[in-house]
Structure formats: C-alpha cells, structure tokens
Amino acid sequence: MSDALCWQSAGTLAAAVRRGERSAVEVLEAHLDRARAVEPRLGAFVRLCEERARRAAEEIDRRVAGGEDPGPLAGVPLGVKDNLCVRGVETTAASRILSGYLPPYTATAVARLEAAGAVVLGKLNLDEFAMGSSTETSAYGPTRNPWDPERVPGGSSGGSAASVAAGEVPLSLGSDTGGSIRQPAALCGCVGVKPTYGLVSRYGLIAFASSLDQVGPLARTCADAALALDALVGPDPRDATSASPPWDPAARPFAAAVAAASLEGRTLGVVPEYLERTADPEVRTAVEKALGAAERAGARLREVSLRSADEAIPAYQIVSTAEASSNLARYDGVRFGRRCAAPKDLEDLYARTRGEGFGREVKRRIVLGTFVLSSGFYEAYYLRGQDARRRVRADLLAALDDVDALVGPTSPVPAFRLGERLDDPLAMYSVDVFSVSANLAGLPALSLPCGFTAAGLPVGLQLTGRPFADPDLLALGRGLEEALALPKRRPLP
Amino acid sequence: MSARAQILGRYELVVGMEVHAQLATQSKLFCGCAVGFGGPPNTRTCPVCLGHPGTLPVLNAEAFAMVHRIALAFGADVRDATEFDRKNYFYPDLPKGYQISQLHHNVGGGDGREGGRLQLLRSGKFVRMHNVHLEEDAGKLLHLGDGGSVVDLNRAGTPLAEIVTYPDLRSVEEVDDFMDTLTEVLLALEVCRCRMQEGNLRFEASVSVRPRGAEFLGPRTEIKNLNSYAAVRRAVAYEFARQVALLEAGASPRQETRLWDPEEAVPYEQGVPPARRADPALLASLLPEVEGGWRGRTQFMRAKEDAHDYRYFPEPDLPPYAVAPEQLDAWRTSLPELPGARRARYAEELGLPQKAAEALTRERGLAAVFEQLLALEVPAAAAANYVLNPLQAALKERGLSPAESPVSPERLAELHSLIEEDNGLSRDLVFKQVWPRVLDEGLSPREAVAKYGIEGASSDAVVAATDAAWAENPRAVRDLLAGKKKAAGAIVGAVMKRLRGQADPRAIHARIAELLAQTRGED
C-alpha cells in the first residue's frame, strides 16, 4: 500500500492531499520508507531531512484541516540537488571544500516549490560542483543507476534522476549546465527539463558556469514536470539574469499546455548530424522508432542540418571552465567551508585548502579555465569559444525557424559502467555532444523516455525549442508520451 | 638658484591620477546592506556581500545614475549600454575571489573613446580624463600583531566610481589643484562625501619623470596607500626626487608599484636591484626643505613583471545595462552648476572679489545659501559678506554644515533689511545685539529687536552728540575744511564713544556734512 503511493504522480498525490483524502505526513512516510529500502543499493541522497520534512508535512496537514489550500504541490515529496541552498540544511555541492556548510538562505527555486506545498525530503547526490556526466566525481561516492547498479545514473544531476526513477520522490530539482538534467533523466528513464536561460531563478544555485546554468525539474511524466514548472518560473528580483517570459507565469501556462497536448500538425526537426553521431545502435533504433510513433500521431518530420554540431563541445569547454575558474575562487577557506590544517601562511592556506578541498575533475577544469582567461591566451581561447557559441546559437535558431522543436537522442549512449569513462575526461565530455548546444544557446530542452535497450537500460529522447517556448515544449513532450505509450516498468523492486 | 632647483629644473614631473570615490548611496552596489563607516566588524554583511555560494549581484540603480552623472560632468562619451567585467585575484578582503568592475565597457570614456576633461580651479588648466567606471569596494583587514589578520567585510561591496586621468599634471601644485577641483566637483554633484579620513575618496598617483623638453613618457611608478591630500603631495614630491636622483646617477627608474609610508625618513629599497636604487644622499638633497626635516618615503611593493594576471572577462551574472537616450538627457540636463562655472559667474557677472567667489564655492552648501539671499533680493556683495563672515563663523563654531544652519536665508535677508532701514540700528549694533539672539534663541531678527528692546540712538541724540564732538575737535574740523575727508573718523569715533556704539554711522556722517556746509556757508 505504502509502496503504491510512491509510484503515484505528483499531481495525483497533491490532489489527494488538498482534498484531505491523504495526509501529507502519510505521503512523506511512504516515500521515506521507500528511500530507506532502496538507498543502500542506490545512493541517490546525500542526506535526508526527516525532521524538517515532518514539520513541513504536519504544517500542510494543519492547513488542509483548517480549510486552507496549501498549493498545487501540497504534500509532494521533493528531492533537491545538493547544489541548491536550503537555509540551515547542509549544502555541499558534493565537495569536500563545503563540508559542513549551512547556508544562511534558501534558493529561490526551492522556496517557490515549498511555497506551492512541496515537502523537501532531502538533498541529492551530484558530480562535485555539477562537473561531470556520471555522478562519480561526488565526494560522497557515486550514485548507481536504478536499472543496473553496476552502471552510472548519468550526471551531474544523477541523484535527482535516480531518486525519481526509483520511486523515492515523484519530483526533484536539478541543474543543467551542459546536459546535467537531461542526460541523467535519459539514462535513468525519467523526464528532465532545462528551461530557457533566465526562466528559473539561479539565486541559491551554487554556480558552476553562470551563463549556462539553469535550474529545472525532473519527474516521471511531462505533466508532473509541468506542475513544477508552473511554480518555478518567473522573474526574481535577486537574479539579474532572470527573465520575464512573453506570457504570464501566473496563468499556469504549463499545466494548460500539457492538458491540450497533441502532435497533430506539429513539425519536428530531425538533425542528421545528431543521428550520425549516435554511437550506440540501440539508442539510434529507439529514437527512430519514437520518430515513427510521432509521425503516426500526426507529427511531420523534417530534416534540419546543424553545421556547428562539432563546435559545441569545445565551445562549451572554454566557456564553462572559464566561468567555473572564477566562480570557484570564493572557496578559499576564509569565510565558510573547509580550511586546510595548520596553514603556514596565507598562500599556503589558499593552495592547500583548495588543493585538498576540490576533487580532481574540479581542479582540472579550474586549471583549464584559468588558462583560457590568462593574459595572452584570452583571444586565442576565450574569445574563440565565445565566437563558436554565437555560431551554435545562430545555427540552432535558424534550424528552429521552420520547425516546432528539434528532436533526437539525448545521449549517444545508454548508461555506461561505473568507472568506464572516469579516467578519460574527453570520453566523458563527449557524452554531452547533443545536450550542450541548448545551454550555449540558452534554449529550452527536455528529455523523456522513449524506450529501452535489450539489456533493459532506458533511452532518452531530447526536444529542443525556441526561447521561451517552454510550455509548448512540454506539450510536445506530453504528445510524444501518449504516442509512445511505453509499458510501465519499475526498477529496484 | 639653489643646486636642488638647478637639478630638478632639468627634469619634468609627469603625473596621472587614479581616483576611487565611494558613491554616497544608502545601500551597497549589489546588495541591500547599508553603506557606512566604522562600526563593529561584519555587522553590515549579508550572503551576497560575504560571497556565499549561490548568491548573485543585483545592481543599485542610484549608484548607476551617480557614476553616469560623474562621466557626464566631465563631458565624457557615455555608452548607451554598459557591461561589467570580473577582475580575478585572491585576497582575503575580496570575498568572491573577483571584483566586479569594468574594463571594456566603462560607463564613460575608455577603449579609445572621449573621456572628457576637468578644468582645474586655480590654474585653469584642462586635465583629460581617460575613463570613469563603476566597481565594488573590497573589505578591510585588521592586523592583529600575533601573526594573524582579521577580515571585516562591512566595506565590501560599497559602490566606487573609479576615475582615471591621462598623465597631464606637471607639478605638485597641479596635483593639489586637481585634488581640490575634483573634490569640489564630486561634492557639487552630491555623489561622494569626500571625507578622505573615512576613505570616501582615495587617490593613487602615477608618477614618471623625463628630461625637460622630452616628448616621451618615462616608466611610471604607481603610488598606493595615500590617505590624505598632504600624503599625495608629499609622495609625489618624494617620487619626483627619487626618480631624478636615479636619472642623475645614470640609472633609470622602472615600472613598479610603491607604497607611501608617511612616517619613515630613511629611504628603504628592499626588493629593488641595487642598480635601481637611488643614492640616499642625492635623494635627500632633492627633497623639499621642511621644518624639522623630511619624513615619508615610497616603498617598493612589486615590479611590472610581477603584475597580476587579473584574467578579466565579462561578468555573466549581470546583463548589459541599456541606458535610454532620454535617460542620458535627463541626467545631463539635471547636472548642477559645477564649482568652476559657478565661481566664474560670481566673479564676472556678480562682480564679487575672486577670493569671495572661491570661498563661496568651496564649501558645500554655502553657495546655496548665497543664491537664496540673491533670490530674496539681497545685493550680491552684502549677501556674500553675510554668508562668509557671521554665518560661516557661527557654523564653524558649532561644527555644522550650511545645510544644518540654525539661521534660515529668510532671516539673514531680514537682518539685511534691519540694517538698511532708517531705524537708527547700525550694522555693528545689529551684529552685536541682534545676531547672537537670532542664532541662539531661534528668534527672527525683528522678534529679537522687540523682545530685547534693542534700539539705536535717536536722531536727536546723534545730532547732539555730533555737535558736541564737532566743538571738542577743532583740529579735525580744520582738517575737514581743508578737504581731508579722513578726519571725520575722529568725530565719528567720539560720537560712538559717547553713545556706546549704538549710533548709526550713516546718521553721524550726515550730521557732519550738514555742519561742514553750515561752517562753509558762514565763511
């Protein structure tokens, strides 16, 4: 009984709590039970906030009992990627350098979901500072893929994807800098949305690369993701890069779009460069099958070429490492976080605090980012990367001129084995080949499950849309879900 | 000519200035913490200015307006879209590990664009401005003396306008002139409190020396840690002497950054290669002569080759800020009259003496009182006199600014009427008896006259006393008749003595004139 609750959608749970048919505490305990049962095999959470969550759930129940409406996410258990600050709850970005850090404030994205009634169950694992595609660079150790514990869940929001796929929470928050929501969603078989840059506030998101980072939801269905997005989007006076969309966020446009979803008469752009670069034939087959299903449901397919496809990853490496090298300068062992033992002078304090506190992948990126910005190399590297970024954006916008969204695989491969790519950074980076473009261009993109490999590993389909076409993108996703009608499978029984 | 003057005369001093002016906003540049001075450490800090993970900067609209007003006051080419850059370096007083500043998209000037200029008040010379930009201040370090330092971030994030000039200044006097002029301009714009002792205004001088007549620029020394106007003057004088001493010895200065140490007298050149050290005796002989001996020296901090690699790049957390042409026009047209222009107008149009014109425009708020008196139809000369003498003295005594004056311009104008009216109240009497009561008791001048029954001598008493003095001073009468007008002073003095100073001198002079006419008529 309680296990069944864990597979219900966020929408169903919230509706039951709002009507008083189920208590938020009951919903919470069912999910805590599930988490306790699967965590030893999964490692999605870096910490559960049971007491804080119980207090929040009891408050929701009191409000329902008092005739109030706690909001559209009433009592929905929420997992939060550990790079989003929650006041008074240890937040580390899975880095030793932030061990013990208690933020004095809460991220806007978390606060908005809590204001809509969501109950934060705990903090989720990630690659250290969100730098990675496998959740293996976490100081807490790796999270495992719920479909095969010998494989990675993808990353960097691996905990966010795994926890949702494994029924620990119906909804989680992740962050996406080069595919960090979509790629783990694809590898774990759930839905992950990276909104248009600026649509969701970054305030309280521990920065990796400020011009690329975007907060977004992971859920098991597009409808649940839409429910979260209606609560998440909208300008924030604390984030100067947050944007006012050309529609009213208060009118719940995502729920409306998903409710009216249809593929009839819609045009999807198929990028041949992406299919050619899909290394795994099973992934390619699953995607092609999904395209067929979309056509049968009334969608038109059109081939659109992206000539800048091969520029995206190098451009991404330049821009993201440059910004990261600067964003991570604040971890200096002075005001918060960890400091090395017995520094002999200030320089020693800096070098050892950072040398010991950051993991290898983070240091690697700081070194590269420091180089591309350094005097004498700025033009040859940083500006060259910015130029490439501009071409990628122009290319994508032109490709989107005649179609409603671009469609293709989210990742060229399904979940790979733990350790398989960890010592080969370039092989790891190449996993992002289809996802980084949306970040470089600031476009909305989502990943949804489109099938399984013979070994039972999920395959994800990516949709990329025009700026601020996020509600429509969710509607197309919902349309594809209906067209595909995948059989329900549950991992980790 | 002294040997010193002879040697220095062969060289020319070349100085450019870099100024950091804390903008007089209520809150910090990127967060809502209060801007202030002093107070217990880390009491004006929040997650944003502490550089906590996940925090983001949001630009203060008032600071943005203020820095534009400064650039516009110089006549700089102001951008229609401004962007910010990150300047990356590690230091404990810099919470984020980078300073949000501007390199490529300065508010005014820079990148080959017109930076405008500033006309110096005393010399009238124009100094070209290179650029004006907006950035955040760092925190402060307190040195404990036990092998540790303490970081206080109250100041971190305070808005700063950085103002950079071309190397157009050629003497210590011009440097001084520049500092005074810029201070007055910033005060007039009401963008900076300009209290150097509180660090509101910080100057760095970039000093080089070349043979007189040369066109090239020598390698420059940047001098930091200049905490007062006097420190800037002395440091520039010292640096001139030090670099000349090097050149005289056949060595050449190199590009480096130095710290001003105001206390020490003996040159200190640790870290400088021996061949680049000035001969202490020669250097000492070139320093200005000061009573009690010269104090202060510039101390080597770092050479050009150790310069930081700041890895500037565009700040991704702040979008470009567009400035609409209408906004620019509004800022431009609302610029106040700057002290230079105002000073010229007072001297040329109102006919005030140069000294009075300068004095009225030097202290903030004095000119405003003066202008209000003019509006109340007090003649310029009298108005200047009231403001600069009784009013300024009273303010100084009470430690008040003109804006806090206990006497309104209306009451000053009333005081003027009281003096001018034919009521027997002399100027002296008004200032001796009425003014203190206006100041201390908050009375209007007429209320003071009524309350204390202040009255001048009656015209009958003046006539009687003048007649008596006329009779008692035959020598003065004789001189007067001989056309020596000054002789009237003796008679006026005698009348005043008799009437205990309560007579109006104009009435005495009128009676003397009558007596003179009568005496001449009798002859």
Add this chain to the structure above:
Amino acid sequence: MTELDPRTPEGIAALARLARLALDPEEARAFGDHMGRMLRWIESLPPARPDLGEALAGPPRRTLRADRVRPSLPPEESLAGAPERAAGGFRVPAVLPGE
C-alpha cells in the same frame, strides 16, 4: 607569458599557482596529458574574429535594484561558518598591507 602553456609541467604549475591550487605530482602529470588533447580539440575551432569580440550576454535588460537598505545578517550568523574567527571577523594568517 608562454610559461603558462598547460602542455608543459611548468605551465601546469604556473596555472595552479595562479588558481591557488596545490596539485600532487601525479595530478599535475595527468592534467598536462589531458590539456594537450583538450587544446587540440579547442584549436579545431575557427580563430576568434575580433570584430565579433563583444560579449554574448543576451539582450540588454534593466534589472536594477532601488537604493534601499535591507537588513543585514546578525554578525554571529555572518561568522557562523568561518573556519577561524577573531575580533569579530574572519581570521587569516598575517597579510602584508597593500593589494
């Protein structure tokens, strides 16, 4: 400034100093190897065009904040996470005056 070339051990060391990162020798070696491959990849991009040199920061916006004071954190909260404190502030090893 070729001493910063990340393909050489000296370059990695100089960059690590600039970034205030202590690297162990094994890390430094691994980074050098990886950087060489990474830079070849990056160098496959066409060279930068200075005429396109403007930042790519999206359309100008006017997200300004009114100049109003908001409450600061209580000082004990500002200092709560400090590894070492003294005299109401964050303690660090002695620093010389100047920048």
